[in-house]
Amino acid sequence: MIRIVTLGPKNTYSDVATQIYCSLQEHQYNIVYARSITNVLDMMDNNQAELAVLPIENLSEGYISVVLDHFIKSKLYIKKEILLPIKFSLISNKKNPVDIKKLFVQFVAKGQCSKFIDSMDAKIELVLTESNIESLNLFLKNRGNSAAIVPTYAINDDEFNLKINNINDFKNNQTRFLVLTKENNIDIISPDIDYKTTIIVIDDNDYPGFLGNILSSFSKRKINLTSINSRPTKGDFGKYYFLIDLDGHMMEENIKAAINEINSKHNMKNLGSYIKAKLHK
């Protein structure tokens, strides 16, 4: 059976994305739950799984840097992206939020619910967790005067004395997840499907116009870029990796030509082409 590792325990948003991916494939999968995003990535590096599903970008919080940085140092490819709506609720057994003394919240969820958390008593002890279901489980173990921020789907309406819905800063909150593989298997492309391609350019030979030249390889071929991220090489100030997402498939002639041009002059990696996700309702 194909092993697919994701952020656990069962029922995290990453697990929901994993279930969606598995339901769309013909194969049988064995879902393995890791206890942190770093553990998911380590398990891929150590051949403990063939596929991984991880969050990469949140609508308001932006990119998850631990995942971006891993692309630079490891050999992983992108097979699919999945876009999920994200909704958080606060739960507690204290009826009145004033009586809450401790709050369990996942580290990415904290940023997505920052306005709500800021409106709570500043003396509340925040306990950062690795996943939203870890927040729920820690709360269930502690209860008393604690509370947790959890995915709204993970709880029933009348399970707790206090439940406040829609506590994410943005109503339209969404997260983009990636299905990652160790091999860059190029799928057959269809003209009616929109694709994206991701590359990394490594700035190990900096010169004036370095980024401009890379961008012009795309702009002169009318290729649309959907995001550019720079991440520090962590060796020196002023040295960066550039992660670039673009519209289209690497097998399209203009994209192939742009990538070949960049590859002939720079150190780069092609992380693959995949179907552009639509929001999963």
Ligand SMILES: O=C(O)C(=O)Cc1ccccc1
């Ligand atoms: O903890 C989860 O449920 C995750 O899958 C990570 C995450 C955290 C916040 C928003 C989306 C995904």
